[in-house]
Amino acid sequence: MRKTLLATLLLLTALSCGNAPKKGAKNQTDTQETAVKEEPKGQATVYFTKEITPESLLKIYKALGKQATGKVAVKISTGEMGGENYLKPSLIAPLVKEVQGTIVECNTAYEGSRSTTAAHRATIAAHGFDKIAAVDIMDEEGSIKSPVKDSSHIKYDLVGSHLSKYDFMINLAHFKGHAMGGFGGVLKNQSIGVASAAGKAYIHSAGRTTDTEKVWGMVDDQDGFLESMAAAAQAVHDHFKGNIIYINIMNNMSVDCDCDSSPAEPKLKDMGIMASLDPVALDKACLDKVFTHKSSEGDDSSDLIERINSMHGTHTVDHAEKIGLGTKSYKIVPLD
Secondary structure (H helix, E strand, C coil), X not given: CCXXXXXXXXXXXXXXXXXXXXXXXXXXXXXXXHHHHCCCCCCEEEEEECCCCHHHHHHHHHHCCCCCCCCEXXXXXXXXXXXXXXXXXXXXXXXXXXXCCEEEECCCCCCXXXXXXXXXXXXXXXXXXXXXXXXXXXXXXXXXXXXXXCCCCCCCEEEEHHHHHCCEEEEEEEXXXXXXCEEECHHHHHHCCCXXXXXXXXXXXXXXXXXXXXXXXXCCCHHHHHHHHHHHHHHHHHHCCCCEEEEEEECCCCCCCCCCCCCCCCCCCCCEEEEECCHHHHHHHHHHHHHCCCCECCECCHXXXXXXXXXXXXXXXXXXXXXXXXXXXXXXXXXX
């Protein structure tokens, strides 16, 4: 029998912590000054606004200077039933309408309110996403294989078959913690998020299975999982041949993902919106913002930092840079 969502997340956290690599592992605090130490040459631009409003989301999209054209996929997480931290339709609706986009998702590999297409559509309706745009569950009709450059773990990226219908993607991620990955940003949203249910199992198992039930006994290679996420994110980036932009919204930053139906209450106050054409620079900039945050009562980043470090979460960004997906060197351009 498939496990319940909560039991699965607790099991995954325990397994991942018990098998996280010790040799050579670096916490974010070891690398958080990388951006300022590296040479300016090759720096990526990351735009930032403290405001989290529909208007500021449109503003940061336009600041990127890359217009979404053709058939546009807007990749979000529609959130598990019971959770409340997912990006709300009222926040993203003006941007989705501006680009005449289709909201895209894929089914989950664990038991929950999004594990089947029927249940997922019911969750989408309950959360109101179908009221602002068409919603495409991309693996409703199965998967397709997308080539990967880094085949050290996964030999291909198994994505929802409908991905091939789209000319442009807006990767619109909710930046927060995650029980297995340590954190979730654009890299996770583009790897696990675009993978079909079978593809999710393939990434989680670091290329050992596509079986959504067997996978939960095969999550003992933490760095392999993180590196598989980086490889899958690169496959999607390459699929769009530059027709993709990246946005992280830093609100409701629980230590738990939107895939959790009962996430922990956020202890960190909302920080704003960041966007870039470089997914590695963007996730790195958001991590740096969390790790350099001066905590105070009612605005404490320590739990999120602990979650990220306990899962060796920054390794996803490190590996993504290593395989050529982007750079950790960036400059912030404030829009306020």
